[in-house]
Amino acid sequence: MLADHLPSALDLARSQFAFTVVWHFLFPAFTIGLASYLAVLEAFWLATGRDVYLDTYRYWLKIFAVAFAMGVVSGLVMSYQFGTNWSVFSDKAAPVLGPLLGYEVLTAFFLEAGFLGVMLFGLERVGRRLHFLATALVAGGTLLSAFWILSANSWMQTPAGHVLDADGRFVPESWWAVIFNPSFPYRFAHTVTAAYLTTAMIVGAVGAWHLLRDRFNPRARLMFSMAMWMAAFVAPVQLVLGDLHGGNTYHHQPAKVAAMEGHFESERRAPSILFGWPDAESGSTKWQVGIPGLASLYLAHDLDAEVTGLKALPRDTWPTNLPLVFWAFRVMVGLGLLMIGLGLWSLYLRWKDRLYETPWLHRFAVAMGPSGLVAVTAGWVVTEAGRQPFTVYGLLRTADSLSPVAAPAVATSLAAFAVVYFAVFGAGIWYLMHLFNQAPRPHEPGPPVGQPVRTAGITPAPALAADPRPMPAE
16 A cells, blocks of 8 residues: 555656756856846946946856856756656657757857856956957857757747657657747747846845945945846836747647636636636635636737636646646746836836835845746746646657656655755855855955966056046945
């Protein structure tokens, strides 16, 4: 009887992949936006010559180096599971996913690797414009990496441009259709914007934390101001992108959207269920509290439209864990609305010229610091748990994608991953918190470098020559 309650190899393999992907996703979600933020800071420094931009750049450059390194390490570990736990999936999807991931390495990863060293350690060794080019190329590399990874993931959600060969393998027929599959444009825009908001929330929280200590610190003012501009204007844009993405998902993955909304019955003027508990056994959402007609309005843009419920779809296509999909979606949307609220509040106080003199705003910004990371994790849970029970939606089931491995072997590796991840990445996150806690200061030191090379007749590049203009108060 005990064996009936033990998790299967499939359950453990899914848990292991979810565990490692959640850890990995936290770091790229931060570094994608941070790389672009660093490029903007350096561009402003070159354009204005103001040291406040350089100090802020060097403050966040150290943080970027740590977060980027942890993202690379966690990504390498995650990728090995395709061969160990999901070999059937790897075999069948390799003709499509193999080239896409290969393009990511050959373009984005090599671009980042080629210029990361110049970005981190070259400010005193190369010219200003060359260093800015390196920063911009690293930022572009992170976006290019997101392009290929999200194209591969989107193909698994909305497969297109392929044919099945005699062995059941997915063989590309049109690479254009594979890469730009039906959900990719929406998913790419929504995810990259989420990464920018994630970075804005962290930068804004750090700036607010130091404003609570010293509201006249110009570097803290700068990072807080830039983060609040992002929250004020990009968070509402993300709401629109999310609506477009939701409409696309409703068209291609109706079971996922029905699970997100908690709808079992197909009905006109479908309510938007704010709270409740979807119960697959009873075929209803218990204790629901909703707004009549709102789901029809934002899903079909028609108050009288009929919204498809789970009961109209085959039972074996329902997402495996309905409450997880339902509540993860609400966490994501709720945090997004709080980001919009933070941005609008900051915009009002900026208009009143009290952006830096309102401690309650700063405390709210500090509390919202991890909100982007939680929101992107919740969004990933909605995307991946909502795709179940398929790895390639509608074509390849998760149960048929598993390697022939025994449950004890997967349980052992999962336990080992948990111990190592919490130790290594726990220490890394602790060090990031230590860096966040250090107040940004004038002539901020960057990542440690060796002594600059000096050759007879050659002097170091004047990249860090003292600016004769006084540092502005703001």
